[in-house]
Amino acid sequence: MDRIKVSMAALKAKTAKLGPPKIEGTAPVAGKDVQALYFGTTKMNNFFEVVDEVVKENGGTATLFVKNGNDFVRVATNVKKDDGSRAIGTVLDPNGPVFPMIQKGDAYYGDTTILGKPYITGYDPIKDASGKVIGIYYVGYLKG
Template sequence: MTPKQTAIHISTVACLVVAAMLLPNVGQAQETNVKKAMEILESMANTLGPPRLEGTDAVAGKEVPAIYFGSTKINNNFDLVDEVVKQAQGTATIFVKSGDEYVRVATNVKRDDGSRATGTILDPKGKAIESIRKDEAFYGEVDILGKPYITGYKPIRDSSQNVIGIYYVGYPTETVGRATGRD
């Protein structure tokens, strides 16, 4: 090997070692971002008042229970989820429990056509729903409408501790570098 080839090989190995050392930090930073965004979403919702269901409302052509925080109806109201994104980037959603499904009633997750994915349901066979059914939070990577996201899901409970919905925050995996300040 020539000295130039040796230098290239050493540089390549050094880059791989540095990348291997940084990847866990990217994952940890992303997990920190998800938890911070979840804290923001819960805190802002709690500021509005306690969660409750009252009546029904049409969301993207589906009749679903209306979820409120205090006197603020959340169905088709994007102020809360959009404010979370202003503060923490990523995406945010409020799901309402409708029978055995959880329906997006306020979200900034987008469909392929760029519209908000209201009226879509949480994957009934996905990893997140398994935790929610056990009355537990879920943090991890999931597929949302065909795209991978690093996510957090937490049950929303009413005053009787019944699960009436789900808080969601997440980051598309292709934006992990931007969300963590790395490119």
């Protein structure tokens, strides 16, 4: 769990350096239009530098999700699909343990399954200036 906290702190620090989080317009991710997540003037949709830096320094995986309707969509991630491609455009499992916590504006730290594989994870809500949940910070390590 210590590794999770270190990785989460790194992800939050790197995004905070860019500026405050906000939603502005839409941008395509994996062929579908979703809300565009920004930190300052940097659009996170399809921008992998931050998540890749966190993983280079701490190992594991990292993702930024944006709230899009009732879903949370991966817009920047290094979680891989079975074919080895980045799992952008995939959504947070609405039936998993994380979804209800984030909906309430709370963090989730613990085990969960991502695209069929077991991970030890941390999910923290991304909130805009008004305190509304607009996305999720995620870090995790494959178990086993």
